[in-house]
Amino acid sequence: MPIQVSLPIQARAIALASILFLTGMVGASLPLRADLIGHGGMVRAVDVSSDGALVITASFDFTARIWDFGTQAEVAVLDAHEGPVTGAVFSPDGKRAITTSDDKTAIIWDLATAKVLHRLIGHGHKVMAASVSEDGTLAATGSWDKTVRLWDMATGAPVAVIEQPSPVNDVAFVRGGEWIAAGGHDGKVSLWSIADGSFQGTLEGHLQGITKMVAAPGGERLLTASIDRTLRLWDIARRDALKVLYHSDTRAGQVFAAALSPDGARALSAGRDGRLVEWDLASGEIVRTIPVHDKIVWATRYTPNGQFALTASADESTAVWHLETGDRIGLRAEDNKGPQPWLTSEHPGAHLFTKCANCHALDARSASRSGPHFEGLWGRRVGAVQGYKYSGALQNKSFTWNEKTLFDLFDKGPDKFLPGTKMPVQRVPDKDQLANLVDYLRVLTTEKH
Numbered sequence: 001m002p003i004q005v006s007l008p009i010q011a012r013a014i015a016l017a018s019i020l021f022l023t024g025m026v027g028a029s030l031p032l033r034a035d036l037i038g039h040g041g042m043v044r045a046v047d048v049s050s051d052g053a054l055v056i057t058a059s060f061d062f063t064a065r066i067w068d069f070g071t072q073a074e075v076a077v078l079d080a081h082e083g084p085v086t087g088a089v090f091s092p093d094g095k096r097a098i099t100t101s102d103d104k105t106a107i108i109w110d111l112a113t114a115k116v117l118h119r120l121i122g123h124g125h126k127v128m129a130a131s132v133s134e135d136g137t138l139a140a141t142g143s144w145d146k147t148v149r150l151w152d153m154a155t156g157a158p159v160a161v162i163e164q165p166s167p168v169n170d171v172a173f174v175r176g177g178e179w180i181a182a183g184g185h186d187g188k189v190s191l192w193s194i195a196d197g198s199f200q201g202t203l204e205g206h207l208q209g210i211t212k213m214v215a216a217p218g219g220e221r222l223l224t225a226s227i228d229r230t231l232r233l234w235d236i237a238r239r240d241a242l243k244v245l246y247h248s249d250t251r252a253g254q255v256f257a258a259a260l261s262p263d264g265a266r267a268l269s270a271g272r273d274g275r276l277v278e279w280d281l282a283s284g285e286i287v288r289t290i291p292v293h294d295k296i297v298w299a300t301r302y303t304p305n306g307q308f309a310l311t312a313s314a315d316e317s318t319a320v321w322h323l324e325t326g327d328r329i330g331l332r333a334e335d336n337k338g339p340q341p342w343l344t345s346e347h348p349g350a351h352l353f354t355k356c357a358n359c360h361a362l363d364a365r366s367a368s369r370s371g372p373h374f375e376g377l378w379g380r381r382v383g384a385v386q387g388y389k390y391s392g393a394l395q396n397k398s399f400t401w402n403e404k405t406l407f408d409l410f411d412k413g414p415d416k417f418l419p420g421t422k423m424p425v426q427r428v429p430d431k432d433q434l435a436n437l438v439d440y441l442r443v444l445t446t447e448k449h
């Protein structure tokens with residue numbers, strides 16, 4: 001049994017709705033918690049909010065956590081389960097999250113306050129996963145008690161109990177929310193009408209248990225992952241597999257994690273072997289393979305722009321990957337051994353720079369981080385650090401970093417100013433704060449320390 005650890009919950013009081021990049025800064029006195037590190041147990045699930053701003057993770061340490069995607073800082077700890085947390089998903093509008101647990105319950109959370117809204121009680125065994133309908137009105141939970149349960153998202157009231165032939169590992173709304181799909185130990189997906197609970201058939205083909213299911217937008221297609229080492233893409237109406245994708249042919253190739261890109265054209269698989277494989281679904285070919293963790297990968301997700309993948313692992317961490325380059329974004333703040341003048345500076349832009357320092361070293365001699373170092377940044381050409389692997393977004397640009405370009409980078413946002421960039425930060429909405437940050441970048445990178 002994992003032991004419940006005592007966790008810092010200083011950030012819990014922050015109203016999540018107000019957390020936009022840098023506006024939610026709690027001050028430079030708090031310890032930096034970079035790289036989504038903080039769980040004290042393996043991470044079983046990960047999800048990204050539909051606007052890409054927040055990440056939720058679920059862990060065997062009995063908690064779920066909310067993170068800011070841009071800065072990878074912890075925003076809140078959701079601490080109300082009495083057992084390992086097995087699943088966590090955002091509602092489509094990002095205002096709620098549902099977590100599931102070995103404690104036989106699921107919880108609907110209000111993310112504006114990080115408080116429990118409804119505890120969903122009824123399952124008789126571990127609850128393995130939850131899903132929310134595309135219109136946000138219904139939740140479905142799947143359990144090893146061989147049932148799928150439907151719940152009203154607004155009230156938490158039970159709506160239906162649908163008996164299953166075997167223990168359930170995952171659930172998904174399909175056919176525009178008309179049907180619910182359940183997959184589990186017997187390797188079959190069973191399909192049920194939500195209106196009357198009637199059985200609508202099975203998707204058969206996996207040789208062993210199903211671990212994960214993802215419905216494509218609109219719900220005509222379903223992606224399933226299995227410990228039989230494959231992914232299958234199904235046409236629901238025809239109840240037929242369109243593709244069988246072989247993640248691995250070694251015994252360590254069990255697949256526990258799967259994701260579909262927002263446009264439905266690509267898929268991700270990962271599992272026991274620690275590799276993240278990206279697939280082109282039209283051709284069934286592998287696009288890339290990234291070694292992501294030394295231990296089991298339990299879950300993966302694309303960001304809404306399709307450019308990054310998140311992976312949740314038995315190594316207790318969650319990592320962000322820039323798919324084009326295969327680079328991990330964000331390294332532990334403790335790795336930094338270089339000078340850190342921003343910690344003591346009186347300059348009004350210094351406290352904002354602590355966020356940048358998670359990923360950027362001040363000088364060329366410091367330990368390399370996931371972003372390029374800032375030595376001589378003021379007046380430096382874009383993409384000019386020798387030996388740093390820039391994304392394509394910066395390689396063919398020829399402007400110089402100065403007051404205007406640095407301001408524009410965070411006023412418009414890196415994703416708009418440099419489309420495709422692997423810097424996952426969002427915007428600094430307050431123009432005065434941004435001007436202060438830009439001036440501090442000038443001071444930092446033109447003056448001697």
Ligand code: HEC
Pocket residue numbers: 070071072329330352353355356357358359360370371372381382383384385389390391392393394401420421422423424425441
């Ligand atoms: C989570 C990690 C992360 C954080 C936090 C971050 N950056 Fe970056 N940054 C990167 C990465 C990665 C790149 C490389 C972009 C690419 O190649 O697409 C980058 C690139 C840049 C560049 C271009 C450098 C060059 O050599 O052309 C600038 C300027 C920059 N960041 C400024 C900042 C500032 C200012 C902050 C704080 C407000 C910040 N970054 C926060 C990861 C980060």
